[in-house]
Amino acid sequence: MKVIVSAQGPKIDSLIDPRFGRARYFLLVDTDTRECSAHDNAQNLNAPQGAGIQAAQNVARLGAEAVLTGHVGPKAFAALQAAGITVHTGVSGTVQQAVEQFVSGGLPSAGKADVEGHWV
Amino acid sequence: MIVAIASGKGGTGKTTVAVNLAYLAARSGRATAYLDCDVEEPDGHVFLRPEIEEQQPIEKLVPTVDPERCTYCGACARVCRFGAIASLPKQTVIFSELCHACGGCRLACPVDAIREVPRTIGILRRGHSGEIRFLEGVLNVGEAMSPPAIRAVKAAAPKDAELILLDAPPGTSCPAVETVRGCDYVVLVTEPTPFGLNDLVLAVEMVRALRRPFGVVVNRADVGNGRVREYCAGQRIPMLGEIPDDRAAAEAYSRGQMLVEAVDGFAERFGSLLARLVERKA
Numbered sequence A: 001m002k003v004i005v006s007a008q009g010p011k012i013d014s015l016i017d018p019r020f021g022r023a024r025y026f027l028l029v030d031t032d033t034r035e036c037s038a039h040d041n042a043q044n045l046n047a048p049q050g051a052g053i054q055a056a057q058n059v060a061r062l063g064a065e066a067v068l069t070g071h072v073g074p075k076a077f078a079a080l081q082a083a084g085i086t087v088h089t090g091v092s093g094t095v096q097q098a099v100e101q102f103v104s105g106g107l108p109s110a111g112k113a114d115v116e117g118h119w120v
Numbered sequence B: 001m002i003v004a005i006a007s008g009k010g011g012t013g014k015t016t017v018a019v020n021l022a023y024l025a026a027r028s029g030r031a032t033a034y035l036d037c038d039v040e041e042p043d044g045h046v047f048l049r050p051e052i053e054e055q056q057p058i059e060k061l062v063p064t065v066d067p068e069r070c071t072y073c074g075a076c077a078r079v080c081r082f083g084a085i086a087s088l089p090k091q092t093v094i095f096s097e098l099c100h101a102c103g104g105c106r107l108a109c110p111v112d113a114i115r116e117v118p119r120t121i122g123i124l125r126r127g128h129s130g131e132i133r134f135l136e137g138v139l140n141v142g143e144a145m146s147p148p149a150i151r152a153v154k155a156a157a158p159k160d161a162e163l164i165l166l167d168a169p170p171g172t173s174c175p176a177v178e179t180v181r182g183c184d185y186v187v188l189v190t191e192p193t194p195f196g197l198n199d200l201v202l203a204v205e206m207v208r209a210l211r212r213p214f215g216v217v218v219n220r221a222d223v224g225n226g227r228v229r230e231y232c233a234g235q236r237i238p239m240l241g242e243i244p245d246d247r248a249a250a251e252a253y254s255r256g257q258m259l260v261e262a263v264d265g266f267a268e269r270f271g272s273l274l275a276r277l278v279e280r281k282a
Helices: A051-061 A074-082 A097-101 B013-026 B046-047 B077-080 B104-108 B147-154 B174-180 B194-209 B227-234 B247-252 B266-281
Strands: A002-007 A023-032 A037-039 A066-068 A084-089 B001-008 B032-036 B051-065 B085-088 B091-094 B115-127 B132-140 B161-166 B184-191 B214-218 B240-242
Touching: A002 A097, A002 B091, A023 A097, A023 B132, A023 B247, A051 A074, A051 B085, A066 A097, A066 B184, A074 A084, A084 B184, B001 B013, B013 B032, B013 B046, B013 B132, B013 B161, B013 B184, B032 B046, B032 B147, B051 B091, B051 B132, B051 B147, B051 B161, B077 B085, B077 B104, B077 B161, B091 B161, B115 B147, B115 B214, B147 B174, B161 B194, B174 B194, B184 B266, B194 B214, B194 B227, B214 B227, B240 B266
Parallel strands: A002 A066, A066 A084, B001 B161, B001 B184, B032 B132, B032 B161, B184 B214, B214 B240
Antiparallel strands: A002 A023, A023 A037, B051 B115, B085 B091, B115 B132
């Protein structure tokens, strides 16, 4: 399956970006082959509002089934859930480490957003 | 003539200036309306004590998607400048609290799958305070977007009023822009402090970007320093008037009284400010 990891850099050994909507990059990783592609999130990083929603949309369109990140707000969570994507928060370290942890079952999916929205 | 009373900084005295101008204008026989556009915290009513005759919900039109027609092409999400639409592979999700009700998504949809439905975001209160026609918008708690409510207040302005005074929300972002745009004149209220100057400069940039004629009123004029006046002189910004830092005025304000009624000398000060504003038109 394909997972999205929010990252500070474009490589598999880059550090996790703890923010989902305003992450620097999204890394799409195939958990079977460990194939990895980087997707710039600069547009949402600088968005005045709705960054989480648009990030969720882009992630859904990339065909990911799970998101590994630090924190997800309520609107992004709602959009990811609507797209049938599981959300795994509280992740840290490198992208590679996060993917290994996920594959070994060490990252349970979150039932709800873990941070407040910025507009409420 | 529509005059907006605005400021970059909060607490400079916009409402004080707006209600006192309204009071004097009405007393001199002008058909005057006061519109409180500070819909997140309208407080002009504290001074004007209006009799409210009518209340109606303020609605904004938000999109709703017909899932039978939607092809998930994403045109709606691409056109939305506010990031309020998530176009997912098998679903289009609308976050209506972020919607500015521009209607762009409905126009962009190639298969006519978007309809606009009203959503109540606040309340419009209409009444009068003596001869002053009074209008205020009150945004519901939890609503993030005030511009549609401000538009509703402005749209309800009485057409036959000679002078319409808009009490603007503070700042230089969407709510302030929504209030100021289209006005005939903008009064920027500031105070002669480093904070006042910093935020005045931002407000001047906003008003210039909107190409509105404007001038400055300095409130609590005897405090702080001379930098605001130097700035206005250097920029050739008309200085419309000064309001002194007066203990009697502060006390009257704290009791919710009109300065022009309660404090000696204030009727003359606001009278000359009003004269400067209306003479511009003539």
